[in-house]
Amino acid sequence: MKTTALTQWHQRHGAKLEEFGGYSMPIDYGSILNEHMAVRTGAGLFDVSHMGEFIVRGPDASACLDQLVTNLPSGLEQHQALYSPMCYAEGGVVDDLLIYRLADEVFMMVVNASNIDKDWEWVMRHKTEWPGATVTNVSNEMALIAIQGPTAADIVASQAEGDIASLEYYHFIPDAVVGGVPVLLSRTGYTGEDGFELYLSNQHAVALWERMVDAGARPAGLGARDTLRLEARLPLYGHELSAAITPLEAGLGPFVRWDKKGSFIGHESLVQQKRSGIVRKIVGLDVQGGIARAGYQVVDDQHTVIGTVTSGTFSPSLKKAIALALVPIECSTVGSVLTILIRGRAVHATVVKTPFYKRR
C-alpha cells in the first residue's frame, strides 16, 4: 500500500489508518465527531496527499483541457482554479477534478487518488490530438494539506508571509511561503467551510503540518472529511458520480459549459440528455429511524427497487441521519416521502433541500 509523507506522523499520533484509493490514510485520530466539529467551529487539518496531480503545459494545453472536461479551463485567469467533471462520450463521469491555471500555458489537474491510473490513461489517449501539450504526473512528489474551518484563515495568516486574507475563493498564490515552507496556497476545500489547500513538496510536509498543529489546527481524518462534504452536499466520485451517472443527474449542470467554442468529450450525450430531460437525479434525504448507508435500496410501496442511496451517515452538525440518493425524477421534489430498506426494515426518508449544512 502507498504511503504519504505524513503517514509516520499519523501513526505516531494515534491515527486509525485504513486503505483509501490505494493509500494508507488516517480515518480518524480518535473521534470523527470531535474532528468534524473542530472544522465547523475552529480549524481542522487534513492530509490529502493521496490526491493526484498532473501538470499540463504547452500552447495546446488550454484547448486540450477544454476538450477533456465539461467546464472551461481556457476561461481561467492566471492563478485561478475551477471544478469540473471529466466525462466519457456516453456522458458518464471519468472523474471530477480541480484545474489550476499556473501560467498562461501551464495548468495543474488535481484528481481523485482512486482514479489516478485511469485518468492518466484517459488523458494520454486524448492528448494525442494535441501535439502542443505535454502532461506529467507529479502525484508522487507532491503533498497536499488542507486546513479548513472558520479560524483557518487566521491560522494560515499567522504563519504566512504577506497578505493571504484577501485571497479570493477558487484563487491561489503559486509561490506563497507558509510556516517557512514554499507552497501553492489555494483558497479551496471540500468541507463547506472557508479554508485553504496547500500543495507542497513531500520533503516539507511534516514541518508545515507541525507548524499548523502548533498554531491551533486539529488533525482530522478522512472520516470527518466525508461527513463534512456530505453535509455540504459535495459529490464523491464512486458515490454520487461514476461512469453510470452523468453530471446532469448529479446536479452538476452549472459545471457544464454548453457555450464553449470547441466540443468536449460527452457533449453530444449530455446535450441529448438535457433536451429529453433527466429521468433520475441525486436528492438529499432526511432519514427517520435509522442510518441509510451507501448501497441501501430505495423502494416503492410494493418494495420494488426504484433507487439507491449513494452516501449516508449520521450528520454530526445536525445530529440526525442524512443521505444522498439517486431516485426517479418523479420522486425528487422537496417534501416527497420515500422508503429505504435498512436491513430489511422499511424506513421513511423525506426529500429535503441541500446543502444540509450551510455556513453562516
Next chain:
Amino acid sequence: MNLPINLRFTVDHEWIDDTGRVGITDFAQGALGDVVFVELPPVGTALKAGESFGVVESVKSVSDLFSPVSGTVAAVNTELVSQPELINTDPYQAGWLIQFTAPFDVSQLLDADAYKLQIEGA
C-alpha cells in the same frame, strides 16, 4: 485497556456479567469509534448463543451484535436511544445493551485473561 475480571467475553467482543447484562468491550468501542445509533431487540426475544441480536452504528460503519449466551431478553437499555455515546464513555456500566433472564450458561465464554490474549493476537 479496561478489562474487568468479573465478566465473561465472546470472541466477537461482547461481555456478560453475572446479572445477565450484556455489552460490548472497551476494545470494541474503541475500534468502532463514536457510536451514534443502536438497534436492539424487544424484551421477550429468545436468542441463541452466537445469534445476531442487533447492531451498533458508528459515524462510519455498522457492526452486528452477537448474543454471548442462549436465553430470553428480560430488559433493554432504553437510555441508548437518546445517548448511544454511553457505549463509548462507559462500556461496562451505563453502556450495557440487553439483559438476559437467569439462568444462562457462560461455560463456553472466555475469561478476562483469555479475551486479552485474543485481542492481543488480533
